[in-house]
Amino acid sequence: MTDSKRRNLVAALGAAPFVLPMLTAAQSVGTGSKFKVIPSRERIRDRYFPNLSLTTHEGRTVRFYDDLVKDKIVVFNMFYAKCEGICSPVTRNLVRVQKLLGDRMGKDIFIYSFSLKPKDDTVPAMKHYAQMHKVKPGWLFLTGEPDDMELLRRKLGFVDPDPEVDKDLSNHIGVIKFGNEPLERWGGCPGMKSPDSIVEAISWIDWPKNQTSLKAKGGTR
Template sequence: MKVVNALMLVGISWLVLACQTADSEQSVVVDLPYYSTSDWMPVWIPEDSLETVNPHAIPPFAFLNQDGKEITDKDMKGKVYVANFFFSTCPGVCPKMTNNLHLVQDEFGTNSEVRILSHSVMPWVDSVAQLARYAERNAIQSETWDLVTGDKKEIYQLARESYFADEGFGKTLTTEEDFLHTEKLILIDQYSHIRGVYNGTLPLDTKRLIADIYQLIE
């Protein structure tokens, strides 16, 4: 009987140890990578090497939002933000992205450290007034979420060269005037570095984005 009890205690001890190990493994958080090239190759950079490595950063920009307010890169300094590209009359992909970005707005709506920045890829249609109507129809809160319009060339250049956002760029495009298309949601950290890319049409990917935002702000 004593031998049986001893074996039971050993078994229980191993079970507890296994559970603790599993919990420990589940609680491990891997640092988010940096993205500096259009092929979306992730690179992990130690914090003490950032100044030396100098990862890619989003350059200065200035656009008008749905309230007619100028939004610049300075408004995003020190904040984590999600960038994407859409147009207000898009019938398919854009509504899905907007619905999923609502998950981000709902999660961080009262947090001043987090913003959403949606760039129109049809700025000749999406005036400030048009974006204001779109924001009202979709319950978009300007305190958290900016829909921006501006010069087409500036938006397209920023999308392709800085956010690496266009799925077709470098593959099927014949000129720089070709229409910009992307389903990407792009996570930018407090220092203008790209830290994540997600499929904006998938709720599961958006939940992964939310988890990564928490990791950056915590």
């Protein structure tokens, strides 16, 4: 399905639910099948990337899927501005990852840090945090409605199944996730890994033509 067709479908679904049965019939697999043909990329979007309204550290309002994820290589992590302990080393690591990614940052690769304390992480607080870490374009700190941020955290798997452990926010900061949205390649790794190895892990989900160019070290693997 082309992008424009998909957009039309999304628009139709959003605006007029009664259109759905017709579309379903048109999309069904063969005669009488109960299944719809939906591109896996759309199913991933529907499953994991709610198109929430978020606010950046620069004060812009953005949509999570449409503006931040679609057509991009993305790196996700969680933060809160007043966090000590594990936050600082992970953020410092990502600053070095940002440097290693060079001019790809902000072009086709983006880093998004989502607030775990959206009430505290106001635009000025996030902006201060970003400036303190000398964050460059292509890396956004993001906040939003507390319920939305909680949903996002769960959708992206920054959770622990034990509710008590889950309450300890530091448990959600040691992990980063990344993916290539159009290629449907997703992965994750510890945020405390070396910047080199984080970049290598990201290189594995990079565009095929770039499979080697991201790596700090050579080799054909």
